[in-house]
Amino acid sequence: MKDYDIIVIGAGIAGCSSAYFLKEKGLSVLVLDRAGIATVGGSAAAGAFVSPKIGKGSSLQTLTNEAFEFSKTFYLKNFPKYFVQTGVIRIPKDEQNAELFVDYEKHDYSKRTWISEEALLKLGIYKSQKSFLFSEAGVCDASKMCEALLEGIDYLKYDVKSLNYKNKLWHIGSSSAKKIILATGYENKFFDLRYLGVKGTWGTRGDYETSLDLTVSMHKKISISANIEGIIKVGATHEKEVQTCKRCGSKPLEGLLEVASEMVDTSDFKLKKSFCGMRAGSKDYFPLVGSVINVTEMLKENPKLVCGAKLKANPVYINNLYVCNGLGGRGFVFAPLMAKMLADNIVDGKAIDERVNPDRLFLKWCRKSPDLER
Numbered sequence: 001m002k003d004y005d006i007i008v009i010g011a012g013i014a015g016c017s018s019a020y021f022l023k024e025k026g027l028s029v030l031v032l033d034r035a036g037i038a039t040v041g042g043s044a045a046a047g048a049f050v051s052p053k054i055g056k057g058s059s060l061q062t063l064t065n066e067a068f069e070f071s072k073t074f075y076l077k078n079f080p081k082y083f084v085q086t087g088v089i090r091i092p093k094d095e096q097n098a099e100l101f102v103d104y105e106k107h108d109y110s111k112r113t114w115i116s117e118e119a120l121l122k123l124g125i126y127k128s129q130k131s132f133l134f135s136e137a138g139v140c141d142a143s144k145m146c147e148a149l150l151e152g153i154d155y156l157k158y159d160v161k162s163l164n165y166k167n168k169l170w171h172i173g174s175s176s177a178k179k180i181i182l183a184t185g186y187e188n189k190f191f192d193l194r195y196l197g198v199k200g201t202w203g204t205r206g207d208y209e210t211s212l213d214l215t216v217s218m219h220k221k222i223s224i225s226a227n228i229e230g231i232i233k234v235g236a237t238h239e240k241e242v243q244t245c246k247r248c249g250s251k252p253l254e255g256l257l258e259v260a261s262e263m264v265d266t267s268d269f270k271l272k273k274s275f276c277g278m279r280a281g282s283k284d285y286f287p288l289v290g291s292v293i294n295v296t297e298m299l300k301e302n303p304k305l306v307c308g309a310k311l312k313a314n315p316v317y318i319n320n321l322y323v324c325n326g327l328g329g330r331g332f333v334f335a336p337l338m339a340k341m342l343a344d345n346i347v348d349g350k351a352i353d354e355r356v357n358p359d360r361l362f363l364k365w366c367r368k369s370p371d372l373e374r
């Protein structure tokens, strides 16, 4: 039996980053994962590109680019071995999309340059239109990054089946802790978290051995990494709202390779390893970081919430339970900043940024969810 300050459930990039920042603040941390450190789920499958978001200046774009700045600096400073600043080119998907790029320029992230079709061709990238090059962006080695984040932190391969809160402590198997963080990706079986609206998007990635001299990573409909130590990663998440993770098989990869071969020379690509997994996204695409509302208690105390009544007091939370989830297609961009926010909240009492605080979704869920009787 061992007591910790915090137990983190889930050793993907969300859980590993959370554990890292909590340990930095002096807390004793145990991380549990049923499968291993980033060996299944989104974090195992991720191409782990770390690049900014383009668009017309939405608040999601602003947050993503704040997170990009933070994570890029964090990885370079602390884990330069597992983050390669290859640069990432964003290529328009088609002519219509290319027109939007001109508009995006006004709102966009400043450390970006245009790259012409000729320059793309010289880099070995075919049939493209004028694109954005983000030279500070790059690619993580997903599983090695997660392992490195957990260095010096207790980790156990353990399938959490139940959680019990007794005498102000959470008990899991033979361990206990004052607080728990759920970083379980698209899965949750412990609490009523329907208001978070977490859904999985399924995707796949192939790592190909090749001698192709590709010095830059790129994203069009799919992502293709630069050649790093003889390997080029090709990946995409493309099936939305999948309930449970499906098996990979070879078919989705065949499709990806076909698209890849329209972008670069894949003639000597030899599949070395394939991955598949689910990435968890929230209803509004913003991350979910902070305390968890006690849904049963709240609906019992405030039965009129489902008919549109306003909340008169602060929400009631589940004791000492937190979530770090909903990182969507940019887990490796968001995780460090989100984990730092969570650690600042848990240890120093700093308020969670409203953009990512899960509370934002609760009232709307109460009023609109077809799951609730009105």
Ligand SMILES: Cc1cc2nc3c(=O)[nH]c(=O)nc-3n(C[C@H](O)[C@H](O)[C@H](O)COP(=O)(O)OP(=O)(O)OC[C@H]3O[C@@H](n4cnc5c(N)ncnc54)[C@H](O)[C@@H]3O)c2cc1C
Residues within 6 Å of the ligand: 009, 010, 011, 012, 013, 014, 015, 032, 033, 034, 035, 036, 038, 039, 040, 041, 042, 043, 044, 045, 046, 047, 048, 049, 050, 158, 159, 160, 161, 183, 184, 185, 186, 187, 201, 202, 203, 204, 205, 223, 235, 236, 237, 276, 277, 278, 279, 280, 324, 325, 326, 327, 328, 329, 330, 331, 332, 333, 334
């Ligand atoms: C094909 C693909 C490509 C992607 N490309 C990129 C990219 O280029 N850049 C980027 O930033 N993001 C990318 N993503 C998204 C990114 O992978 C996710 O946002 C990120 O991995 C989510 O991390 P997570 O820690 O929240 O969840 P996960 O990595 O899914 O981790 C959840 C963990 O919880 C564990 N778990 C769940 N329930 C239990 C339990 N009861 N007991 C014990 N353990 C449990 C699981 O075993 C799992 O390891 C991609 C995703 C996919 C699928």
